[in-house]
Amino acid sequence: xxxxxxxxxxxxxxxxxxxxxxxxxxxxxxxxxxxxxxxxxxxxxxxxxxxxxxxxxxxxxxxxxxxxxxxxxxxxxxxxxxxxxxxxxxxxxxxxxxxxxxxxxxxxxxxxxxxxxxxxxxxxxxxxxxxxxxxxxxxxxxxxxxxxxxxxxxxxxxxxxxxxxxxxxxxxxxxxxxxxxxxxxxxxxxxxxxxxxxxxxxxxxxxxxxxxxxxxxxxxxxxxxxxxxxxxxxxxxxxxxxxxxxxxxxxxxxxxxxxxxxxxxxxxxxxxxxxxxxxxxxxxxxxxxxxxxxxxxxxxxxxxxxxxxxxxxxxxxxxxxxxxxxxxxxxxxxxxxxxxxxxxxxxxxxxxxxxxxxxxxxxxxxxxxxxx
Ligand SMILES: [Zn+2]
Numbered sequence: 148x149x150x151x152x153x154x155x156x157x158x159x160x161x162x163x164x165x166x167x168x169x170x171x172x173x174x175x176x177x178x179x180x181x182x183x184x185x186x187x188x189x190x191x192x193x194x195x196x197x198x199x200x201x202x203x204x205x206x207x208x209x210x211x212x213x214x215x216x217x218x219x220x221x222x223x224x225x226x227x228x229x230x231x232x233x234x235x236x237x238x239x240x241x242x243x244x245x246x247x248x249x250x251x252x253x254x255x256x257x258x259x260x261x262x263x264x265x266x267x268x269x270x271x272x273x274x275x276x277x278x279x280x281x282x283x284x285x286x287x288x289x290x291x292x293x294x295x296x297x298x299x300x301x302x303x304x305x306x307x308x309x310x311x312x313x314x315x316x317x318x319x320x321x322x323x324x325x326x327x328x329x330x331x332x333x334x335x336x337x338x339x340x341x342x343x344x345x346x347x348x349x350x351x352x353x354x355x356x357x358x359x360x361x362x363x364x365x366x367x368x369x370x371x372x373x374x375x376x377x378x379x380x381x382x383x384x385x386x387x388x389x390x391x392x393x394x395x396x397x398x399x400x401x402x403x404x405x406x407x408x409x410x411x412x413x414x415x416x417x418x419x420x421x422x423x424x425x426x427x428x429x430x431x432x433x434x435x436x437x438x439x440x441x442x443x444x445x446x447x448x449x450x451x452x453x454x455x456x457x458x459x460x461x462x463x464x465x466x467x468x469x470x471x472x473x474x475x476x477x478x479x480x481x482x483x484x485x486x487x488x489x490x491x492x493x494x495x496x497x498x499x500x501x502x503x504x505x506x507x508x509x510x511x512x513x514x515x516x517x518x519x
Pocket of ligand 1: 480481482483498501
């Protein structure tokens, strides 16, 4: 599951290559990723066609593209979803700027196939993230044709050619395992009046994402400080790791960064929130935010088998991990063998010396009611 840093990499790519473009045509090759759409695939096409993308916004792992009519295209990447762009000419029409230089350079690659290669949005950070879509055309589910600012219509059906600078683009949803999806949803005001998320100053967020808490890298949360999150953690008897994964309490953290943050802070994931002091909770949140910020610098972490197969390499940040996936290996702080256990259905990897396991761990599952 992509976590905050991975989704942010995609958001930044969308902001550079899709913002300012108008949807000229939508091709639905498979309606299943549109299952969350009110009204189904036809409603999706009708609501999207003719609309201009005004920004790319993220809160936690949630990603949306605000449109010019008060709605947004909401994207869930799931475990296997990818958003790919073909034809990443500058949306300003002024030719590729420095930010799109890597994608433009890639498109100019003389070794490119005659059919043209898609640009994975991650490629805007590191060119070697680029994947060859043509090996799995059956996994293309939805293709969104985008104009230049002057609404030039292009046909990229079947990947005939890579459009040059100043021409249109297509945004593809490619999903092998059908766990991702797209839908158009209304934007509603945020409860606190602060921007909905990273990428736009507008105090709006999708109507179906209002239960998602702000993430640790959100400037609005950094401005108010983590006090509210700390208080809610300390008011709960649930395990700290379960609390970190609760997107309604603090968003964007998945299994990888929860394990990393707890290792950095030296706290076992089974400790109940109510047993932790305020400074300890603040330290865990700070550690987790720092790990995610470092992963973001490195372009995110990926353990996806699909990704590894196609690229022949794991994500940039994978080798930097101190806890996740390191069971049996030496703790990078004290040398003890890292241990792993299952907590509320998720693995938890920790150092038994640096992260003392509580004697009487909190129950990670609801207690079954005794028969009468
Ligand atoms: Zn240790």
